[in-house]
Amino acid sequence: MTPRPEISAWRPPVAGVVEVFHAHFTEHAYPMHVHDSWTLLIVDDGAIRYDLDRFERATPRETVSLLPPQVPHNGSPATPHGFRKRVIYLDMTQLDERFIGPAVDGPDLTDPVLRRRVGQLHTALADPGDEFEAESRLALISERLREHLRPSPTFGAARPGLGTRTEAGTGTGTRTSIAQSLRDLLDERLLEGIALAEAARLVHAHPVHLVRAFSGAFGIAPHQYLMSRRVSLARRLLLDGQPAGDVATAAGFYDQSHLTRHFKRIVGTTPGRYAGAGGKAA
Incomplete structure (x- = not known):
């Protein structure tokens, strides 16, 4: 019998924090997905193997992982006994889009001071009434993350939001444009949805080409x-x-x-x- 996962999730009254999520999984594997916010992750036991921007990575206990918004990733246990993790989801007021590219290239940070501060922030966020302490610790963490990433003036523009990798060969720019147009449609029709045939008509592309262009550009299927x-x-x-x-x-x-x-x-x-x-x- 598969052990029941241990999970807790809440939204503290702290500006910049979208959600706090603690979990212990033994077998659960995350499929490819995206978040609207930054994922600040520490692993307390075991390790997680994940793909980000089509590169395989792992999160040992000593690291702090920062996964950027709108960039697809998955995750699965890298040890037989699974993993225990603590996550803080941060909004764009803490790190803006300029930091997405550097975070894609280097999501796992070996920094004992940062690791300790993130743990202290989790403790503060779990204690009602400690909002001022949590805000203070979050400010120090955001500053240290920015120091690690240090984007160049043009770096953020090269990788806006969801990954920008494209297929090789002629027509790459067209494929990227088609993929971006479909992403915009999916965002606009998030609740009501849209049929593939209608999306293809609006984007002026064959349905099969539309799906392939999106998957090739962003590393995740449209659905x-x-x-x-x-x-x-x-x-x-x-x-x-x-x-x-x-x-x-x-x-x-x-x-x-x-x-x-x-x-x-x-x-x-x-x-x-x-x-x-x-x-x-x-």
């Missing part, structure tokens, strides 16, 4: 991108206190079972357990 964006929205709504039964339609899913299926694949637990009592589940 995976759409579902992960919807799951991110569902997480925010659940932490806002909305009932799990209402979140499905509010986040663009067909029904509760549709939400549960995709939520469990990406988050590793069901929406109901994730929400728990007051936003915490175990």
